[in-house]
Amino acid sequence: MAVVTGMVLIGAAVALQTTGLTPNEISAPVTSVGGMGEVVDTGRFSVRVDAVETAKAVETETKTVPAGQLFLVVSAAATSATEPVHLDKARLLTASGEIFDATDKVLSSRNLHEPWVQPGMWTSGYFVFEVPASALSGARVVMSLPTQVIVEPYAPEAEIDLGLDAAAAKRLAAEPKDVYSLRKPGSTR
């Protein structure tokens, strides 16, 4: 009996090893998830994604930038729990596990990583990604705080499913706006 119990325990210990985390998983942030229009609260900051559109070009305060692939414009809003924070540039996580950083082509003060995000009020802005059409279906947008010099374990991040099923992704890919304007309505150059 004791032998059998021992064998079972050893087997269980070996099996448990396979559930161990990889170094990448150990140092991964703590993710709060949500969907379109939902307020996703990470404890430190909250975000909400209001709309998602595609465009062949994006107009900023200074110029119109044409896309090499396709611009995906995510309109979002953020607020902070206790202290003013800046959001980091967002990332787009595709269904196949690829990670696209927000594009560096679109320089605008209306990118949501530019303004201070304050407690008690919502700051709205945009994240612009440049992606191939194949990346749209099932994509999620990930927002976090900028990395500090002293690396923080279990940093908060919000992951929002853009709700793009195959049909919605196909429609977004087939009918991009010619120009999406990030300029404030009524403002002149």
Added chain:
Amino acid sequence: MTAPSGEHDRPKRPVVVPVIGLVLATAAGVTALLGGLNEVPDAPPQLAKGAVLDQGQFKTRFVDAVVSTQRAPQPAEPDRRFLEVTFDVTNQGERTAAVGIPPQRPESAFSGTTFAGSLVKITPGFAPESGPFVFALSEGVESRQLHPGVATTVVLRYRLEPEVKVPDKIVFDVAGFEYTAGFQDPDLNWRMVSTEEAENTFVPEVKAQVTLPVTVREPV
């Protein structure tokens, strides 16, 4: 009467053979210890214009190297000349990578984590104020990003001073990357393939040496 056992009847043991064997084994061991049996590094493969190199994280086509001249806005000023090397780079990794710049000092080249960081040696060298400036280009818009799975045109540009002679060729020593844990950092990431030549001295492994002829485009 019995003869005293052994000694006289037994044939003498052959001592010389095991001794020679031992000596040979020791010699081989010492040679192996001192690195004498290590594989001699082959000369890196030589690639020419238009060749495609799989660098692990990137798949790179070496398109061409062209010197172009831009007419000066004022007749009194000298024309500006640029040496532009074009690459077609596909990021084979899972996340956006940086275009980067070639290493400033050879001793830190092994720590490169960007595309241009893998161009560990460029011959001939140019004055530091000539560049190089490296950027991705699509639809006339510059970027510093290489997105996953997307083939991107990357331009490496030197601004040639008037007194600099145009070289007839430019040679790149190109390193590769592997997805692995770091020396101090256990996280898996794309890191340059390098070997430890001496303690704490790492040298990138040259995956290929690419020679591009420099063509001169006449000013228009």
